Amino acid sequence: MYPLILLLTHSLLTPLPPIKEVAGTTRLPLTISTPEQVEKLFHLPSLTNPMSHAPRFLTRNILPDDHPDVIRIRSAERHLAQARGAASAGDWNHAIEEGIVSWDLSRQDPDTALFIADQLRRVGRLSEALFYYRHAMHHALHPNFIGNYMPWDNREAIMRYADTCLQVNQWKEADTAYWKVISMLKKKPNFELQGIKTMAERVAYLYFALGVEIKNANYATNDFLPVIPYFQEAIRRTSLPSMRNHYTACLGVVIDLLRSAANDKIAAEKRAITEAKQLAAFEAEKRAKLERDAVPAQP
Known part of the structure; x- marks a missing residue:
């Protein structure tokens, strides 16, 4: 009994040997300073690809404050905030201008595209609105899309997009959008x-x-x-x-x-x-016949 206790105590108190670095392995970087490192570490879509929509907070919180991508994203957010303020004040044209600047800086962020499209629709610039709606709704209308992420799960936004398609006679595109809403409702x-x-x-x-x-x-x-x-x-x-x-x-x-x-x-x-x-007449006739048959014949 005692040798077993001594053995366990010794094994717990003895420090572990240092871990040897195996050939071919790589250590995690202590400082992350490039988008490529972020992509490899978190398996994110490319931050440097203009068509990528990786979550902004990851870039903003992981990269240094003076990194060009962080500066760019913060500038895009400032312009978008100004655009939303202008829209709240009823200055649609200024909201559109600030929104487009933000959209360019954010590398075609779909949420910003949806905001711009809604403002363009307000002022009757339907063809331009359809351009931005298409950018915002591209993922929503994909056959394999699972609608759990805004703005593509916003049924009312997809309906506004579909109505805009109807107004500019894009019937097939409108029908596709309606069917997307229907598939959401069926769930x-x-x-x-x-x-x-x-x-x-x-x-x-x-x-x-x-x-x-x-x-x-x-x-x-x-x-x-x-x-x-x-x-x-x-x-x-x-x-x-x-x-x-x-x-x-x-x-x-x-x-x-x-x-x-x-x-x-x-x-x-x-x-x-x-x-x-x-049926009632037939049954009555049948009963009458049975009654007649039941009466004995007179001599």
Whole structure:
């Protein structure tokens, strides 16, 4: 017993031998001063690639304060803050100018691109807005995108992008954006129209369910009963004549389906009544025959 205790005590008190550096291995740098070192250490997307959108806080917090990339990012953030302030004050043109400067400094940051696009849309510069929306939404519309990162998981932003596409007659691009919103909505635990709160989500649902699925008759007719008031609201609120016409036409299809279903129901009820009467008459005749057969013949 005692030798075992002495052995354990000795092993705990004895210092470990120094770790020998194995050939071919590299030590972590004590000071990180280049973006390439950050990329290798944290397995980040390239900070030096103009199309890369690595998180800014990593560059700002890891690199030295006097590093050119840190100075550039802080300058971009200052210009973006000025742009947001101008937008809050209603000076859209100044907000656009400051936003574009920030976007250039940030190497085409998607969040900044979304801000610029929204301001351009406010002043009616739709073609320019579409340019920045495309930069902001590129990842959101990729088939393998998993929507967990802003701004690409912002359904309302994607709807604004889709509406802009419609206004400049980019129908196919708008349809792709709508389907992205639809795929996001389908991931909700309770995917039903009554649970959709925002107008943008309602429009996306209606565009899908009423513009596509009605024609394929993949839904039961009763599923469309709660849709009508939302559809009327969509028709009232939309500012796009093309979408208003689309919604109105789809609403007409809904009403026709409901009317047809009601007529079918009435016809089915009439058939059921007729069949019941025929069955009752048949049963009465059958009973009468049995009663006649049961009466003994008179001599």
